[in-house]
Every structure is written in C-alpha cells, then in structure tokens.
Amino acid sequence: MEQVQIRDESITLGQVLKLHGVADNGAMAKEMIAAGDVTVNGETDTRRGRRLGPGDVVAVDAAGVEFEVTTSR
Template sequence: MQREITNVPVVRTPIRLGQFLKLANLVQDGVEAKIRIQHGEVQVNGMKETRRGRQLAMNDVVEVNGLACRVSLQQE
C-alpha cells in the first residue's frame, strides 16, 4: 500500500528541516522538532536524519510518525 504524501508549499528553498517540520505541522514547536530529530524519529527521503539544520530542497519528502510531507514551491 502506498503512503499518502501531502505537498507543503514553501516560499523558497533551501529550508531547514526544523523549520519545515513546524511549517508542515508535523511538530508543535522547535523544541519538539529538536527532540524528534535527535531521537531519530524523522526521515528525509527514506533515510533517518539527525541534523536539525539539514537543508531541504524541492520534492524532498519528510516523514514523522507515519505522516509524510513533500517540499513544494508556493504558487504566486
């Protein structure tokens, strides 16, 4: 079964992983983002990511707790 991926529009890339988690409502705040990333609960493009400052580009897919969001460009 294929997982549903939600597109999350951003104004520009790159965007840092911690910022994107908040923007996508995958976490409530920066503290939660930091903890989840440090504990290895976040995946980027299917790989565990432990760097909060990881730079995300267009079409990167971020996953937390079975929820997946794709970085997309905000339409003007």
Template structure:
C-alpha cells in the same frame, strides 16, 4: 502523501517540523528529533539544520510529505 509548499530555495528540518505542526517552537526540535525517526528521501536524518529543498520527500512516523515550490 501531503504536499508542503515553500517559498524559498530551501527550508531547514526544524522549520519544516514547525510548518507541519509537529512542534510549536524551534526549541522543541532537538527533543523531537531525538525521539522520532525522520527520513528525508529514504535516508534517516535527525539534523535540525538539514536543508530540505523542493522535490524532497520527508517521512515522519507514517506521514509522508512532498516539498514543492509555492
């Protein structure tokens, strides 16, 4: 499990994908989400605007990320 630190109250899924280097631009979020299953706290979610808050676990493929405050 990899720890991802955020400064704000939340981060959107699209921003999270950029932060974790799955995509390089925001425009790549929609196609990436259409082709990959993303689980947030065990629930499948493909909304790029989904708010991710500290304490959430995000699973992309076989990678698991824990979101914490920095």
C-alpha cells in the same frame, strides 16, 4: 501524499516540521529529530539544520506523517 509549500529555495528540517504542524515548536522538532523519528528521502537524519528543497520527502514515523516539500512559485 501531502505537500508543504515553501517560498524560498530551501528550508531547514526543523522549520519544515513546524510549518507542516507536526511539531508545535522548535524544541519539539529538535526532540523528534534527535530521537531518530524523522527520515528524509528514506534515510534517518538527525540534523535539525539540514537544508531541504523541492522534491525532498519527509516522514515522521511517530506521527505517521509523510509529506513532500514543494515551492509556491
């Protein structure tokens, strides 16, 4: 499984989609999340501002992408 490293203790769902590269910008991330294409730990989440931390698993069905959030510490 791919991993996305973050520097802080948490990151928002919209930010992590951009950091991973599955979303080119915030508007694209917002559309994917609102459409219900994004799951966090196996459950659909439509909150762009949801806080994610190490161990959370994000999947984007439309892009066929799944990754785990980790810290770089």
